[in-house]
Amino acid sequence: MYIYDKFDHAITSERVAEFSQQVTRRLAGELSEDQFRPLRLMNGLYLQLHAYMLRVAIPYGTLSTKQLRKLADIAKKYDRDYGHFTTRQNLQYNWIKLEQVPEILAELGSVEMHANQTSGNCIRNVTADQFAGVAGDEVEDPRIISEVIRQWSTFHPEFSFLPRKFKFAVTGAAKDRAAIQFHDIGIHIVKNDAGEIGYAVYVGGGMGRTPVVAPLIKPFVARHELLSYLEACLRVYNMHGRRDNIYKARIKILVRDLGPVEYARQVEEMWPLTRASGVDVPAAEVARIQAFFAPPVYETIKEPVAAFEESKKRDKAFANWVKNNVHPHKVPGYGAVTISLKPIGGIPGDASSAQMHQIADLSDKYSLGEVRVTHVQNLVLPNVKQADLFAVWQRLGEIGFAESNIGLITDIIACPGLDYCSLANARSIAIAQRLSEHFADVDRQHDIGSLQIKISGCINACGHHHAGHIGILGVDRAGQELYQLTLGGAGDETASIGTLIGPGFTSDDVVGAIDKVVETYRGLRQNAGETFIEAYRRVGPAPFKEALYGRR
């Protein structure tokens, strides 16, 4: 874990003081709502349908148990006793009072947390692979460079009033669990032929109403030059990105309009200028940050671990959970547990204060005191000994989070939708809950296999529907909520955008429509091992269209 020094503490507390006086000036009328808006957004504060929502940054999805307990306590003290983990690996409180926000920010600061730049037209919280540091297929822990980027992007004087929001994602692994090509800038840590670590930079991906898979702009940027390269990328965007139309203001539109080759050329032209201003941090500073992410001390354990293997044999439910929710660890005898925040019929990503405390306790006892948040709105205990997995599973069962559905059809991403959001056209949570109940049967879920459903309540696509194997988009048609289906999207290293399959379905009919899609897949898969996305890529949309709409 990164630990703040006196400078980080000073900057964080000065920020709280600054926002506190901004709130005072707003309440006194010195600042108009128009003037205050970008300031409150850059402190994570949204005005939603019913109340203010505060989005707390969880940089690259890594939390200490002390921080998780603080999040729980804030939920209890200032909100309705729960929090919502988001696709940006952040946490949202939905019922916040404006005048209490400075106090909440001060509480966050006391555990080295903040809500900086979780909204607004600036560089947002950097997301990363949730298995950072524990995945076997990793070139380097992505949190090192993510923390470098977090600091560089914090209150950046040049890039705090960009044409539109700007999101980074970083992965250090071969398998992309961070959906980097759906970000404004996606960074893939790579090694060149000389064995040096550097960065492949993808620019101009995104969701929203114009989904784009980011093109590779630069295959290798050396470690000590990354920040100046990123500044060049951002400056070309800040100078030339569109400000006349909010729907065309993201960098993906600029890169598309210029073409990736011309965009890359302009960045190359700008790069010597940003390099000359000395923004690249000294190697000693990168080394200082890297030291915080040194691997913890693991025990030497010989596999197979007998007790663990026996428990799996004895208890099928446990075996299912291990199969789906435990990711292989680079160290023998350990596993990385994904805690499903998708109980059947529950609200994806929600956790109560009590549950957060219980997970913190579990992590202290079994996972070296660290917790991760995934962009699929689940939590991770990254360092659990195999011998302890059975106890962890049992404890999770007691708190309602032992669903063995990671990567399966009920592991649904949903945006807050019309239940909270002032932009939404339709409800998302209710659809997620009904789908979850419909597909509750564990054996059927396992038979269906890997299948990601992602639900957005409007075209802004916060529920990532474009990247869902099955995407659901809520639209408003003459006052009625309708749900359109897209098929074939993927957010991993084979990133693709789902195709709209046909006219939308009513709220009553959408669950049945998904069932038809699933049964069509089961009928046409070549064998039990062919996943939905593989089958879809083989056969295309036709059989699914026919099942949904009949022959035309």
Add this chain to the structure above:
Amino acid sequence: MAVVDRAGPIADSWTRLADDQAPAAGATVIVSFARLKNEHNSLFSAAGKVGVEIAGDVKLEELEPFLPRLGLIVVRMNNMRDGRLFSIGRMLRENYKYAADMRAAGDLIPDQMLYLLRCGFTSFEVKDGFPIDSLRRSVAAYTHWYQRIANSATPVTELRHGAAHGGEP
């Protein structure tokens, strides 16, 4: 209209000159960029000091030849959310080494001025009644920064490794 710097109101000696208006001999004038391009020889010889006003779509390479002789550059943005201002400021200071007064104009709020100062601006054109107390508090809100920006204090990334603290934000 008033002109302020980081400490508060300052006297403004600059006169804005309409494109059809001749400068008085030895006057301190701000002209449009179009006029500067067309009449730079006569302007620089007649006026005492010449400043120019530019907008977000400026091509800095076209401005470059005049930079050594300019006494003021006013960068105007009509919308406080138009952040091109910040990039223009940095490029003029860091890359073009422009050293004289650089003024931000438009619908600005005090909370942006620290960032503008850090990007190299030295003065601001504001509406009458601009909250000076808020400006003073706002520009002093932070002691440290993470980024190395040419015009501002040593960043923490270097202070951590023994660099001396120097310069104003």
